[in-house]
Amino acid sequence: MSDTQTETEEFSLSSETLAKIDEVITHYPEKRSATLPLLHLVQEEKGYISRPAMEWIADKLGLTPINVYELVTFYPMFREKPVGRRHVRVCRTLSCALVGSHKTCKVLQDKLGCELDGVSEDGEFSIEYAECLAGCGTGPVLMVDDDFYENIDEAKAAELAERLKTEKKD
Amino acid sequence: MATTPQEKRIILKNIDQDGYTRDIDCYLANGGYEVLKQTVTKNPADLCKEIETSGLRGRGGAGFPCGMKWKFLDRKSGKPIYLICNADESEPGTFKDRQIIHKDPHQLIEGMMCSTFAIQAACAYIYIRGEFPEGAKILEEAIEEARKKNFVGKNICGTKYSCEIYVHRGAGAYICGEETGLIESLEGKRAYPRIKPPFFPAVLGLYQCPTAVNNVETLCNVKHVFDMGGEEYAKIGKPGNTGTRILCVSGHVKKPGYYEFEVGSLTLGQLIYDVCGGLPDGRKLKAVIPGGSSAKVLRADERYTGKTKGGEEFDWSLEDIPLDFDSLMAAGSMAGSGGVIVMDDTTDMVEALGNINAFYAHESCGQCTPCREGSLWMKKITTRMLEGQPRLEDVDLLKSVADQIAGRTICAFGEACAWPTQSFVLKFRDEFIAKAEKQINENAPSSQPAIAGKE
Numbered sequence: 008m009s010d011t012q013t014e015t016e017e018f019s020l021s022s023e024t025l026a027k028i029d030e031v032i033t034h035y036p037e038k039r040s041a042t043l044p045l046l047h048l049v050q051e052e053k054g055y056i057s058r059p060a061m062e063w064i065a066d067k068l069g070l071t072p073i074n075v076y077e078l079v080t081f082y083p084m085f086r087e088k089p090v091g092r093r094h095v096r097v098c099r100t101l102s103c104a105l106v107g108s109h110k111t112c113k114v115l116q117d118k119l120g121c122e123l124d125g126v127s128e129d130g131e132f133s134i135e136y137a138e139c140l141a142g143c144g145t146g147p148v149l150m151v152d153d154d155f156y157e158n159i160d161e162a163k164a165a166e167l168a169e170r171l172k173t174e175k176k177d
Numbered sequence: 178m179a180t181t182p183q184e185k186r187i188i189l190k191n192i193d194q195d196g197y198t199r200d201i202d203c204y205l206a207n208g209g210y211e212v213l214k215q216t217v218t219k220n221p222a223d224l225c226k227e228i229e230t231s232g233l234r235g236r237g238g239a240g241f242p243c244g245m246k247w248k249f250l251d252r253k254s255g256k257p258i259y260l261i262c263n264a265d266e267s268e269p270g271t272f273k274d275r276q277i278i279h280k281d282p283h284q285l286i287e288g289m290m291c292s293t294f295a296i297q298a299a300c301a302y303i304y305i306r307g308e309f310p311e312g313a314k315i316l317e318e319a320i321e322e323a324r325k326k327n328f329v330g331k332n333i334c335g336t337k338y339s340c341e342i343y344v345h346r347g348a349g350a351y352i353c354g355e356e357t358g359l360i361e362s363l364e365g366k367r368a369y370p371r372i373k374p375p376f377f378p379a380v381l382g383l384y385q386c387p388t389a390v391n392n393v394e395t396l397c398n399v400k401h402v403f404d405m406g407g408e409e410y411a412k413i414g415k416p417g418n419t420g421t422r423i424l425c426v427s428g429h430v431k432k433p434g435y436y437e438f439e440v441g442s443l444t445l446g447q448l449i450y451d452v453c454g455g456l457p458d459g460r461k462l463k464a465v466i467p468g469g470s471s472a473k474v475l476r477a478d479e480r481y482t483g484k485t486k487g488g489e490e491f492d493w494s495l496e497d498i499p500l501d502f503d504s505l506m507a508a509g510s511m512a513g514s515g516g517v518i519v520m521d522d523t524t525d526m527v528e529a530l531g532n533i534n535a536f537y538a539h540e541s542c543g544q545c546t547p548c549r550e551g552s553l554w555m556k557k558i559t560t561r562m563l564e565g566q567p568r569l570e571d572v573d574l575l576k577s578v579a580d581q582i583a584g585r586t587i588c589a590f591g592e593a594c595a596w597p598t599q600s601f602v603l604k605f606r607d608e609f610i611a612k613a614e615k616q617i618n619e620n621a622p623s624s625q626p627a628i629a630g631k632e
Contacts, residue, residue, distance in 0.1 A: 037384060047307075047346055082348035083539075084308075084349035096308075101529060102270055105428045105429060105524065138267075138351065138539055139470075141308070142275065143433070143516065143518070144425060144435060145433070
């Protein structure tokens with residue numbers, strides 16, 4: 008990652024995020040524990056984790072970049088590339104699958120114009136399958152960014168897609 | 178003959194009740210934090226005894242006695258003791274902790290503070306799964322409310338005892354529900370489970386300090402044990418299976434949801450038919466996974482016979498099995514995390530296993546070869562059975578792969594990923610063989626697998 012050294016200097020975060028970072032580090036007797044919280048905060052602001060971001064976090068916590076990189080590749084929620092402005096995660100696992108989550112996912116792909124694991128052409132939407140979201144009694148369940156949706160059958164998926172597209176125009 | 182079993186709501190008592198909100202004022206108006214105020218005036222060692230007397234078993238999946246877990250804490254080392262609340266709820270079929278966190282967070286916080294005082298913890302963390310961003314916010318707000326009222330933080334309830342609670346978010350890895358994996362993750366590393374011995378959390382846990390890791394529901398129960406006393410609590414449920422249990426029902430029933438019962442007070446049949454309204458019209462029960470997706474599947478048209486732990490002979494249909502830790506184990510499965518997944522006669526068992534195998538292949542942490550490779554191969558084999566290129570020997574091959582994982586890994590994920598394959602192939606062998614034969618003979622891929630999900 009040495010070739011990105013110069014980018015490190017350009018990497019910057021909002022003062023709000025920086026304040027949150029300094030606060031969260033105080034939660035732990037060992038700074039390294041703050042790696043996951045920092046990755047979340049950076050991803051919330053930037054949308055994804057770039058290499059300069061990893062180097063910045065490593066530097067902040069007194070780690071080597073590999074200590075951060077190995078977490079980004081291990082934990083499914085961290086991503087190294089941007090996703091759509093609205094990111095949809097449909098539960099794939101058994102309970103939701105038994106009540107048709109694959110159909111829900113297909114409707115959303117068609118209506119939002121993006122492939123599974125892809126981003127729509129206008130960059131608005133992306134869809135992926137997630138493993139069990141712990142909403143098994145009200146399946147199919149899904150998340151749009153941080154919002155949780157339950158009982159989304161095909162008809163409700165179509166409605167949801169329309170709503171998301173309208174929100175886009177606002 | 179049997180009447181509809183009545184729920185006994187202790188943990189869920191206030192949840193979903195009209196007018197009950199999650200803020201501290203509502204919690205206080207309903208008697209909240211009174212137990213904590215009493216608890217901090219007592220002797221911590223006596224409190225730990227109460228937990229032992231109560232017989233409280235862990236609600237996360239393994240059912241390990243909570244009192245014993247606390248007893249093992251190394252108090253002589255002089256190192257700080259940590260309490261970690263395992264809120265990584267990610268066993269497929271389980272969604273109870275979400276309800277508690279979202280709808281009654283102060284019950285958890287009170288349970289945690291009672292627990293930290295009993296074990297004299299220096300600090301507590303709630304490890305909450307990354308997919309609960311709202312839950313994490315709710316908990317942070319609730320902790321802040323509790324801190325302002327002096328229930329969390331410095332000099333709790335005016336005593337000399339101080340303890341902070343911090344919320345720590347995971348990031349989508351199922352293995353973080355395994356307590357030593359969780360600890361590694363909380364230390365800022367990949368969640369590779371630690372080998373035991375020597376890394377028993379009670380001795381060498383978080384930062385190599387003595388650590389108790391307890392599930393959300395377990396910690397809520399601690400409050401109620403302290404409230405009613407260990408002996409009274411032990412009268413609820415059955416000996417060795419005390420208290421209530423939140424059961425999460427999903428899949429093919431009319432009324433899926435979360436229900437709380439005295440442990441062992443009802444059978445699987447009563448749960449499915451009387452509580453959950455039975456199966457969709459015209460459908461028949463085919464199979465049940467009774468304790469989260471890693472629990473062994475139970476077939477509907479089978480008799481379950483043997484001897485219980487107490488030496489009593491039993492001869493049960495699937496519907497007769499009492500829902501407690503020991504009975505489900507006697508029937509060849511487990512109560513696990515309380516996630517009951519019901520499957521009707523429209524379910525293709527190869528597809529169902531394909532779905533489960535895809536989950537475990539995705540979630541293996543990759544540390545131990547038998548699990549990393551085995552979970553992947555089980556997924557590859559079930560996938561090719563579904564996509565139309567099976568071999569006749571695949572059925573035995575599947576079982577052979579599974580048999581080589583369990584018992585050969587650092588953590589219980591090895592068993593968790595092997596049990597579904599072992600039990601599905603054992604119980605539904607005819608269906609697996611028929612699937613393979615049909616596809617080989619017809620030489621045509623099946624239509625898009627309905628529930629297997631992505632490759």
